[in-house]
Amino acid sequence: MLTVIGIEGLPEIVPGDDLPALIAVTTDGRLEDGDILAVTSKIVSKAEGRLVAAADREDAITSQTVREVAARTAPDGRITRIVENPLGLVMAAAGVDASNVPEGFVLLLPEDPDASARAIAAAVRERSGLAIGVVVSDTFGRPWRAGQTDLAIGAAGVRVVEDLRGGRDDNGRDLQVTAAATADEVASAADLVKGKTSRMPLAVVRGLAHLVGPLDLPGARSIVRLGPLDMFRVGSEEAWREGYEAGLRAAATPVE
Amino acid sequence: MLTVIGIEGLPEIVPGDDLPALIAVTTDGRLEDGDILAVTSKIVSKAEGRLVAAADREDAITSQTVREVAARTAPDGRITRIVENPLGLVMAAAGVDASNVPEGFVLLLPEDPDASARAIAAAVRERSGLAIGVVVSDTFGRPWRAGQTDLAIGAAGVRVVEDLRGGRDDNGRDLQVTAAATADEVASAADLVKGKTSRMPLAVVRGLAHLVGPLDLPGARSIVRLGPLDMFRVGSEEAWREGYEAGLRAAATPVE
Numbered sequence: 001m002l003t004v005i006g007i008e009g010l011p012e013i014v015p016g017d018d019l020p021a022l023i024a025v026t027t028d029g030r031l032e033d034g035d036i037l038a039v040t041s042k043i044v045s046k047a048e049g050r051l052v053a054a055a056d057r058e059d060a061i062t063s064q065t066v067r068e069v070a071a072r073t074a075p076d077g078r079i080t081r082i083v084e085n086p087l088g089l090v091m092a093a094a095g096v097d098a099s100n101v102p103e104g105f106v107l108l109l110p111e112d113p114d115a116s117a118r119a120i121a122a123a124v125r126e127r128s129g130l131a132i133g134v135v136v137s138d139t140f141g142r143p144w145r146a147g148q149t150d151l152a153i154g155a156a157g158v159r160v161v162e163d164l165r166g167g168r169d170d171n172g173r174d175l176q177v178t179a180a181a182t183a184d185e186v187a188s189a190a191d192l193v194k195g196k197t198s199r200m201p202l203a204v205v206r207g208l209a210h211l212v213g214p215l216d217l218p219g220a221r222s223i224v225r226l227g228p229l230d231m232f233r234v235g236s237e238e239a240w241r242e243g244y245e246a247g248l249r250a251a252a253t254p255v256e
Numbered sequence: 257m258l259t260v261i262g263i264e265g266l267p268e269i270v271p272g273d274d275l276p277a278l279i280a281v282t283t284d285g286r287l288e289d290g291d292i293l294a295v296t297s298k299i300v301s302k303a304e305g306r307l308v309a310a311a312d313r314e315d316a317i318t319s320q321t322v323r324e325v326a327a328r329t330a331p332d333g334r335i336t337r338i339v340e341n342p343l344g345l346v347m348a349a350a351g352v353d354a355s356n357v358p359e360g361f362v363l364l365l366p367e368d369p370d371a372s373a374r375a376i377a378a379a380v381r382e383r384s385g386l387a388i389g390v391v392v393s394d395t396f397g398r399p400w401r402a403g404q405t406d407l408a409i410g411a412a413g414v415r416v417v418e419d420l421r422g423g424r425d426d427n428g429r430d431l432q433v434t435a436a437a438t439a440d441e442v443a444s445a446a447d448l449v450k451g452k453t454s455r456m457p458l459a460v461v462r463g464l465a466h467l468v469g470p471l472d473l474p475g476a477r478s479i480v481r482l483g484p485l486d487m488f489r490v491g492s493e494e495a496w497r498e499g500y501e502a503g504l505r506a507a508a509t510p511v512e
Contacts, residue, residue, distance in 0.1 A: 001261050002260040004445070006257070143399060143488040144346040145407070145481055146417055146481045147418075184403070193258050222402070223402050224400065230399070240498055243499025244503040246496075247504040247507065250504065251503065251508065
């Protein structure tokens with residue numbers, strides 16, 4: 001059985017807050033061994049002072065863009081930019097957030113969400129004496145599907161991917177599913193409770209003790225899969241244009 | 257609070273089984289108003305006789321391919337084909353499954369998983385007298401991230417996307433997140449309990465009664481978003497090659 005419980009009682013987070021200590025105090029006496037805490041990245045960013053003044057939200061997005069993956073201008077003129085950010089995350093607007101932040105500011109993602117997760121997990125483990133894990137989550141759109149889901153952008157003390165390779169099905173054949181993206185599924189399950197508009201940035205996911213381990217397990221950064229295996233390096237239009245230019249150049253190059 | 261409980265007791269499903277009736281009987285007395293049943297697509301396919309003899313799994317994939325989105329040959333010669341299938345789902349191998357099926361066969365996805373979900377929901381509602389929803393789930397890889405998650409390929413009596421447009425954040429500003437992909441998050445939460453190798457194709461997700469509604473709500477097909485809004489119509493290599501050919505042709509065309 002899996003249980004997801006929203007944790008109330010965390011104060012409004014402001015820059016400079018010791019979030020690990022606040023979470024350790026707020027969860028005191030409410031956790032069990034093997035619990036996973038799901039923390040919305042927004043409060044991590046706020047505590048870490050990732051608010052930046054932004055007369056132009058686009059400037060903030062550009063500052064967080066390692067590489068533009070795809071861009072599209074809607075009929076109403078609104079621009080959607082899917083970019084790779086410094087964390088290796090491919091997401092709309094580089095994860096720059098303008099909702100639930102003070103007017104005139106936008107919020108960047110935490111600089112190192114795996115480190116943030118480790119700090120939270122360490123503080124909660126020390127205070128509670130329990131082996132717990134932490135997932136820091138943010139909201140992502142997806143190609144080919146409407147709507148957004150929460151995924152893990154930081155993790156500590158949690159097996160972020162459950163490797164099933166080498167496993168056998170009930171008939172003794174190789175399993176085709178090779179790796180369950182457990183940290184992402186935990187983030188999605190927690191999102192069903194935390195919701196979007198309520199002041200509920202913290203939830204405990206109970207019943208997955210088999211996924212909880214040492215704090216030095218690979219973090220959420222290890223979920224990123226870019227490079228040669230990436231079949232969607234850039235959007236179709238962008239790749240088409242690259243190819244078109246290459247075709248024009250090739251045609252213009254005299255054969256030796 | 258959200259609870260996910262694996263439901264044991266369903267017999268091994270074989271072609272011709274009345275799955276809605278079997279699920280209604282198995283869940284009898286174990287459900288509450290507002291529950292959502294998560295059903296692994298594999299047992300739906302098996303009941304509906306979607307087993308096909310497949311000397312060559314590739315033939316089965318081709319038969320389920322409306323459009324090839326991307327293909328890649330790994331150094332070991334293994335081919336990965338990401339295709340759009342007749343359900344509008346973009347997924348590896350068109351959802352054709354060879355694990356946990358009899359030797360010499362592969363399993364296709366249900367022909368109309370929304371209809372399958374409606375039949376299950378209707379049978380359970382009739383027997384139990386409860387307003388419950390049904391999500392039929394399958395396993396998907398994702399661009400840019402390792403591992404797979406479960407998503408909803410069929411749904412009945414469930415708000416598959418929770419539209420938050422027009423909502424305001426706590427400061428009265430427009431919410432940037434416009435729609436939570438609730439049915440997909442339900443499928444992912446259930447997958448954490450159902451796992452991959454255990455005989456647990458059925459789970460109940462409790463605590464989301466606000467998402468449960470009439471049986472004629474839009475199904476999972478409505479989550480599909482292809483066409484003009486799709487920035488990843490084909491893989492980067494495929495789009496690049498299309499563009500390259502177009503560039504060569506353009507260069508060869510005399511200017512009038």
